[in-house]
Structure formats: C-alpha cells, structure tokens
Amino acid sequence: xxxxxxxxxxxxxxxxxxxxxxxxxxxxxxxxxxxxxxxxxxxxxxxxxxxxxxxxxxxxxxxxxxxxxxxxxxxxxxxxxxxxxxxxxxxxxxxxxxxxxxxxxxxxxxxxxxxxxxxxxxxxxxxxxxxxxxxxxxxxxxxxxxxxxxxxxxxxxxxxxxxxxxxxxxxxxxxxxxxxxxxxxxxxxxxxxxxxxxxxxxxxxxxxxxxxxxxxxxxxxxxxxxxxxxxxxxxxxxxxxxxxxxxxxxxxxxxxxxxxxxxxxxx
Amino acid sequence: xxxxxxxxxxxxxxxxxxxxxxxxxxxxxxxxxxxxxxxxxxxxxxxxxxxxxxxxxxxxxxxxxxxxxxxxxxxxxxxxxxxxxxxxxxxxxxxxxxxxxxxxxxxxxxxxxxxxxxxxxxxxxxxxxxxxxxxxxxxxxxxxxxxxxxxxxxxxxxxxxxxxxxxxxxxxxxxxxxxxxxxxxxxxxxxxxxxxxxxxxxxxxxxxxxxxxxxxxxxxxxxxxxxxxxxxxxxxxxxxxxxxxxxxxxxxxxxxxxxxxxxxxxxxxxxxxxxxxxxxxxxxxxxxxxxxxxxxxxxxxxxxxxxxxxxxxxxxxxxxxxxxxxxxxxxxxxxxxxxxxxxxxxxxxxxxxxxxxxxxxxxxxxxxxxxxxxxxxxxxxxxxxxxxxxxxxxx
Ligand SMILES: Cc1ncc(COP(=O)(O)O)c(C=O)c1O
Numbered sequence: 001x002x003x004x005x006x007x008x009x010x011x012x013x014x015x016x017x018x019x020x021x022x023x024x025x026x027x028x029x030x031x032x033x034x035x036x037x038x039x040x041x042x043x044x045x046x047x048x049x050x051x052x053x054x055x056x057x058x059x060x061x062x063x064x065x066x067x068x069x070x071x072x073x074x075x076x077x078x079x080x081x082x083x084x085x086x087x088x089x090x091x092x093x094x095x096x097x098x099x100x101x102x103x104x105x106x107x108x109x110x111x112x113x114x115x116x117x118x119x120x121x122x123x124x125x126x127x128x129x130x131x132x133x134x135x136x137x138x139x140x141x142x143x144x145x146x147x148x149x150x151x152x153x154x155x156x157x158x159x160x161x162x163x164x165x166x167x168x169x170x171x172x173x174x175x176x177x178x179x180x181x182x183x184x185x186x187x188x189x190x191x192x193x194x195x196x197x198x199x200x201x202x203x204x205x206x207x208x209x210x211x212x213x214x215x216x217x218x219x220x221x222x223x224x225x226x227x228x229x230x231x232x233x234x235x236x237x238x239x240x241x242x243x244x245x246x247x248x249x250x251x252x253x254x255x256x257x258x259x260x261x262x263x264x265x266x267x
Numbered sequence: 268x269x270x271x272x273x274x275x276x277x278x279x280x281x282x283x284x285x286x287x288x289x290x291x292x293x294x295x296x297x298x299x300x301x302x303x304x305x306x307x308x309x310x311x312x313x314x315x316x317x318x319x320x321x322x323x324x325x326x327x328x329x330x331x332x333x334x335x336x337x338x339x340x341x342x343x344x345x346x347x348x349x350x351x352x353x354x355x356x357x358x359x360x361x362x363x364x365x366x367x368x369x370x371x372x373x374x375x376x377x378x379x380x381x382x383x384x385x386x387x388x389x390x391x392x393x394x395x396x397x398x399x400x401x402x403x404x405x406x407x408x409x410x411x412x413x414x415x416x417x418x419x420x421x422x423x424x425x426x427x428x429x430x431x432x433x434x435x436x437x438x439x440x441x442x443x444x445x446x447x448x449x450x451x452x453x454x455x456x457x458x459x460x461x462x463x464x465x466x467x468x469x470x471x472x473x474x475x476x477x478x479x480x481x482x483x484x485x486x487x488x489x490x491x492x493x494x495x496x497x498x499x500x501x502x503x504x505x506x507x508x509x510x511x512x513x514x515x516x517x518x519x520x521x522x523x524x525x526x527x528x529x530x531x532x533x534x535x536x537x538x539x540x541x542x543x544x545x546x547x548x549x550x551x552x553x554x555x556x557x558x559x560x561x562x563x564x565x566x567x568x569x570x571x572x573x574x575x576x577x578x579x580x581x582x583x584x585x586x587x588x589x590x591x592x593x594x595x596x597x598x599x600x601x602x603x604x605x606x607x608x609x610x611x612x613x614x615x616x617x618x619x620x621x622x623x624x625x626x627x628x629x630x631x632x633x634x635x636x637x638x639x640x641x642x643x644x645x646x647x648x649x650x651x652x653x654x655x656x657x658x659x660x661x662x
Contacts, residue, residue: 064561065435065547067442068286074429086559109284110546114560135546137287160288162449171287185288186447 012102012129013154013177016055017212017233026263027055027178027234028225029214030241030256031106034059034093035085036076041249046097048253049241053260054101055234058132059094061087061107068108068134070189072239076246087115091126102129104156104177109136109144120151130154130177138171149174156180161201165208172209180236181205183217183228190239191218194227202231222262229263275463278586280579283462285442285549292449297464299369304471309364316360317475320393321350323357325476327483332610337626339633342492342640343613344480344508353616353645354476354504355457356386361472363390366453373397373452377441379406379434379500380571380618381413382645383457388422398422401440403433406570412649431564434574438548458501459578462549466506466578473507480640481511492640494519498622499539499592500571502578504644509590519591522581523621525567526594536565537594538577539585552579568597569617569650595621595628603627604647605659616645617654 020027030049034042046057062077062085069077087107094103105128112119112133123131131153136145138157148155154177159168161184172179181202184195198215205213215228216236225235237259245252275281275297283293303309317323328343346354366374374396378384384400391398400417404426407414417424430436438461445454459466459473477495484492495512497505499522512518527535535541538553545554547562555563555575565575584590595603600617603624608614615623622641626633633639647654654660 064430065439067439067548068446070443071429078430081561088559108546110554110556110562111560114545114556114558134286135284135549137283137285137290139290140283140285141551158287160286160290162288162291164291167290182286182288185449187443 011154011177013056016102017178020055020233026229027212027214028053028256028260028263029056029058029216029234029236030054031058031060031236031238032245033062033073033076033080033242034090035062035080035083036242037079037245038083039093041245042093043097044249045245045252046093046099048249049256050099050101052253052256054256056102056104057099058104058106058236059090061090061105061111063108063111066108068187070187070239072190072243073188076242087111087119091123091128094128095126099127103127104130104132106132106134109133120148120153124153128153130156132156132158132180134158138167138174145174158182159205161185161195161197165204168205168208172211175211178212178214178233179205179209181213181215181232183215183219186217188217188239190220190243194224198228199231222258225259226262226265235263275467277466277580277583280544280552280582281463281466282551283549284546284551285462286446288446289449289462293462293464295369299365300464300468303365303368309368313361313364317357321356321360322348323475324479325349327480327487330611333607336610337633338630338635339637339639340488340635341626342484342488342638343643344476344640345643346476346504347613347615347643347646351382351386351389352648353382353386354473354507355383356389357475357507358457358469358472358503359383359386359390359455362455362468363394363396366455367394369453371451371453373399373448374455375399375441375444375448375452376455376457377401377434377437378457379437379573380569381406381410381417381649382571384422384424385413385416387455388417388420391422392420399425399444401425401427401437401444403427403431403437405432406434406437409570409653410649412652434570435562435565442548458503459506459580460501460548460550460576466550466580469503470506470510470580473503474510476504476507476642477509477511480508484638484640488638490638491515491518492638493517494521494637495640496521496523496622496626497642498523498572498618498644499577499581500536500574500618502581504642506578506580508642513589520584520589522590522592523625524592524594525569525572525621526596526599527566527568529596530594534566535594536567536572536574538575539581539592540594544582547576550579552577552582553585568600569621571616571618572621593625595624599624599628601654601657601659604654613643614647615643616647617650619644
C-alpha cells in the first residue's frame with residue numbers, strides 16, 4: 001500500500017512518512033528560523049540537520065509579531081528580521097540548500113499574503129514541499145484555506161489539546177502531509193516534561209485521521225522525544241534547536257544527533 | 268445595512284486568525300456573549316454597575332467658549348467623568364460580568380496608556396478577581412501614574428520588553444498568556460480589535476456612549492448632531508459613539524487618527540489613512556506594515572493611540588464611506604489639549620485632544636447651524652507629567 005501511494009503522489013512528505021513506516025521508524029522534524037543566527041548559519045543548519053538524520057526540515061519565516069511563539073523563537077525572529085530576512089530570501093535559502101529531505105515552510109499568514117498570489121508556486125519551485133500557517137485555523141478564512149489546500153504543496157494543519165474530536169477529523173480532512181499536534185496549551189518553548197493528558201489527545205487524533213501525526217511545542221530533550229514518538233509518528237523540535245543554534249551550529253547538530261538516537265532507540 | 272454579522276466579519280474585515288488552541292475558547296465566548304445579551308438579568312446587572320459605580324450616564328456638556336472659537340455649536344460627551352477617567356471602564360464592566368458568568372476568576376489584559384489596565388484592575392478589585400496586565404516598557408515610562416494605580420488596586424503589571432515595547436507587544440504577550448492559561452483565564456481586550464467576537468462585543472459594551480449621547484442631544488438641542496467626532500486608536504470610543512448614529516444618514520461620522528510626526532514622516536499611527544489590509548492579533552484590518560508584511564512600529568505622543576492596527580469595523584466603515592477618517596499630529600494634539608483646558612476648564616486626555624484639535628482646525632467646515640458632538644474619551648491627568656516635560660502648563 002505504501003508503495004502505490006508513493007507512486008501516485010509525487011509528494012516527498014508522503015513518501016518520507018511511508019518509508020519511515022515501512023522501516024518502523026519515527027520522524028524527526030527539525031524547526032529552524034530562516035536567517036538565524038544568520039544566512040550562512042541557516043544553510044549550515046539545513047544541511048547539517050539533514051546529515052544528522054532529520055526527516056523533515058521546517059523553515060520558519062520570521063514575523064515581527066509571532067503570537068504563537070515563546071521567547072526563544074521571538075528572539076530568533078527579531079534577529080533574523082534585523083538581518084534583513086524575508087519570505088523570499090527564506091525561499092532562496094531553501095533553493096541553495098538543495099536538501100534531499102522534504103522542507104516545510106512555517107509561517108504566519110501576514111507575511112505569506114504580502115508575498116503575492118503566486119507565492120505558493122514560487123515556494124514549490126524553490127523546493128518547498130509543504131506549508132504550515134500558525135494563525136489560520138480551520139474555518140477562519142475558507143477562501144485562503146482552499147488556496148493553500150489546492151496549491152500542490154502539502155497543507156499541514158495544527159490540532160490543539162483543546163480541539164474537539166469532530167473538529168480534529170475536519171482539520172485532518174482538509175490538510176495533507178501530516179498533522180501537527182500541539183502538545184500543550186501555550187506557545188512554543190522548551191519544557192522539561194510532556195503534559196499528562198497528551199496520550200489521551202494523541203489517541204483522539206489517531207482515531208480522527210489516517211495522516212501521520214507529529215507532536216511538537218515544548219519537545220526539547222531526547223527522553224521527551226522518545227516518549228512523544230511512542231504515541232505518534234514523529235516529533236517536532238523547534239525552540240531547543242534554535243536555542244542551541246544561538247550558541248553554535250555545532251551544538252544544534254549535537255542535539256539533533258541525540259534526538260535521532262533517542263527516536264531510533266524507541267523503535 | 269448594519270455590519271453586525273455573526274460571521275465575525277465586517278465586510279471583508281475581521282475574522283479569527285489565531286492559533287488553533289484558542290478556537291474553542293472563542294466559540295465559548297461567542298456563545299456566552301450572545302446568551303448574556305439576551306438575558307435581561309445580565310443587562311440589568313451591567314446597568315446597575317454602570318450607574319452606581321462608574322457614574323453613568325455621563326453628562327453631555329455644552330462648550331460655549333470653544334464653540335465660539337470654532338464657529339459651530341459643540342457638545343462634549345463626558346467619558347472623562349467616568350470612574351477611572353476614561354471610556355474604557357464601560358467595556359471592562361461588561362466583560363468582567365461576562366467572565367464571572369463563564370466561571371473565570373483570572374483576568375488577563377493588555378494596556379497602552381494604562382487606562383484600560385486601570386479600568387480592568389479597578390473592576391477586578393471590586394469583584395476580587397485576579398488581574399494580570401501586560402504593558403510595554405516604553406508605556407510604563409510614559410504613564411507611570413497609571414502603573415502605580417494598577418498596583419495599588421492589586422493588579423500584577425507585567426512589563427513587556429519585546430519588539431517596540433508598546434501596546435502592540437503588550438497585546439501579543441497578553442494573547443500568549445491566554446493561550447497558555449485558556450482553561451482558567453479570561454482575556455479582557457481593551458478595544459474593538461482582536462479575533463471575533465471581541466470587536467462586536469466591545470462595540471456593544473461601548474455603545475452606551477452613543478445611546479446616551481443621542482438621547483441627550485435630542486433633549487438638549489432638540490436635534491441630532493450634524494457631525495460626531497472621536498479619536499481612533501483601536502477604535503472603541505469611536506465605535507461606541509458612532510454605532511447608535513449609524514442608521515441616521517444625516518449624521519456625519521468622523522474618526523481622528525494620530526498623525527504623530529506627520530502622515531508623510533513614516534512615524535504615526537494612522538493605519539486607516541496610511542496602512543493596507545493585513546492580519547495582526549487575530550483580525551484582518553488596515554495595518555501599518557512594510558512590503559514584506561512585517562508590522563511597522565506605530566508612533567504617537569499618546570500611548571493610547573500608539574497601535575499599528577485598528578478595529579475591523581472601522582476598516583469597513585472607511586471602505587463603505589459611512590465614516591470618514593482624518594489625522595492630527597503630536598504637535599496639533601498638544602494645542603487641543605491646552606485649548607480645551609483654557610476655554611472650558613476640561614483637561615482632556617492626549618488621545619482625545621486629537622479629536623478636539625481636528626474640530627478646532629477645521630473652522631471653515633462649520634457654520635453656526637452645525638452641531639458637532641465630540642467624544643471626550645478621557646481626562647488628561649495621566650498626561651500631566653508628560654506634557655509638563657514638554658513645557659506645557661508651566662507658566
Ligand atoms: C482616553 C483614551 N481615549 C482613547 C483611547 C484609544 O482607544 P480607542 O480607540 O479604543 O477608544 C485610549 C486608549 O487607551 C484612551 O485612554
């Protein structure tokens with residue numbers, strides 16, 4: 001089944017999850033902020049994270065007013081903006097990185113809309129495989145949701161612990177690639193443990209969709225990644241990697257390596 | 268005709284562009300608000316509080332010396348006489364009752380000038396609720412009196428040091444708190460901004476201004492005003508006074524934005540006049556932003572107008588032409604501040620002063636037959652330190 005799906009879909013995200021599933025492995029999704037610590041650092045992070053075993057790279061487009069983000073990603077965004085990063089320059093970085101693993105553009109709606117009606121096509125040409133918009137929940141703007149769903153890129157949607165089960169199904173039905181399960185109430189950041197109600201939320205989501213599920217928000221350490229992966233198909237690590245990248249690219253890559261090892265251990 | 272749509276849209280504007288986590292909370296709020304507004308006991312409770320605690324109805328004053336100076340008959344709707352000194356408390360009372368009805372005992376708010384923060388701290392003290400107010404570090408400096416008032420009444424004032432360190436970033440931080448504590452907390456937004464249903468809800472709670480003013484005009488002058496003028500930050504005092512006049516086609520509605528250092532200077536808060544549509548803090552409206560969609564910092568001498576966005580209903584009124592919008596600079600506002608103080612013995616807030624100056628500067632627009640109603644959204648005590656530093660009121 002996995003192989004027929006893969007041949008129908010040219011989608012690199014689908015095939016990546018299919019082959020992970022076939023191998024009984026979990027996905028490591030790594031978030032970085034485009035332009036942080038600087039352009040060169042972003043390029044080194046992208047290729048380095050791929051080499052360390054990332055399955056998907058999420059490239060965050062910096063926004064001046066990121067209401068879903070905690071202090072670490074706020075600060076990285078401000079630094080990236082101060083360095084002149086834009087959505088189009090983020091796309092250039094994706095092109096230059098020439099990654100074999102799929103790339104998801106992680107953005108707020110305003111910079112995406114400002115980039116013009118052909119932005120999704122430009123993103124696809126640049127090598128982007130999917131888009132995730134953190135402030136466009138289901139039903140908020142049907143016209144723009146259709147635009148994203150019909151673009152040919154995977155439209156990755158988010159589910160929260162507060163999302164009722166029937167809404168989970170609807171969210172998953174209108175999305176593609178994978179579903180991003182927000183682990184906790186709150187914004188992105190580094191937390192020391194996983195919320196106790198997470199397994200229950202993940203089980204509700206599992207019952208609502210056949211798409212792969214990746215858990216993010218607060219996942220920082222290998223042991224958390226391992227337990228989150230136990231109830232999902234993968235984990236997203238953002239703030240912890242960005243914080244490490246603020247020290248050095250090497251320390252972010254070290255973290256990625258230990259996350260990869262923890263995930264492979266778990267399976 | 269009236270853009271009150273439960274879709275949460277005003278024409279193309281408005282909506283709910285928020286993280287998924289907040290959607291169920293907004294659904295719950297929407298339902299709770301509608302059920303409260305249909306409940307006579309709730310409405311009576313709010314009315315009693317407004318009359319016995321806030322001091323409503325606020326008076327409508329004539330302004331004979333100011334009228335003579337500008338050449339029209341000017342009336343002042345005195346929101347400055349409310350408890351805590353501004354219109355903000357009308358909304359706060361309504362939303363605090365709603366929060367309690369929803370079983371929430373922790374209130375989160377943002378504030379710019381501190382007037383909304385003070386109003387929130389006040390009503391929370393009255394009902395024994397926990398109150399957390401986010402305020403930009405720059406505004407804490409400009410409005411230190413209000414910070415002390417909030418603390419005295421038991422609120423926790425959290426300084427916000429990110430971004431521009433003003434209202435925009437305080438709002439972002441309040442939303443982040445709400446996402447994190449959405450089970451236990453009520454987000455009490457201070458203007459007709461944010462995701463639906465806030466713009467509609469705040470307008471409804473502020474419409475008491477216009478309802479009273481309409482009756483008072485008919486009683487005092489025997490007619491409706493020819494023009495209603497209000498300053499526009501997020502736009503709540505303006506929506507509050509405009510809304511009950513919207514269906515009166517002969518009443519002109521005028522909103523005054525802050526032109527800061529000048530509309531061409533790039534340093535102002537005139538989102539309706541100089542912005543373009545975009546999404547900030549959960550709503551689609553006119554915004555100050557660059558070509559890449561990054562929010563451009565606003566500037567105004569008055570902290571309460573220093574916001575790069577504006578309520579979505581104003582965006583709609585602008586596009587339909589039902590309301591007209593103009594702007595007054597920092598220097599202009601200071602003139603209005605002094606003028607009303609000297610001519611009428613009313614020291615207006617710097618925010619309000621923008622509206623006063625616009626009426627004074629447009630003498631050629633007025634004839635003696637015109638009745639101009641200005642919303643005096645707040646009093647200027649909070650601004651005395653700031654204007655004294657600028658050399659006003661010293662001699
Ligand atoms: C006295 C006064 N007027 C006006 C405003 C601007 O807000 P709005 O446009 O929502 O009325 C403020 C905000 O703090 C204020 O304190």
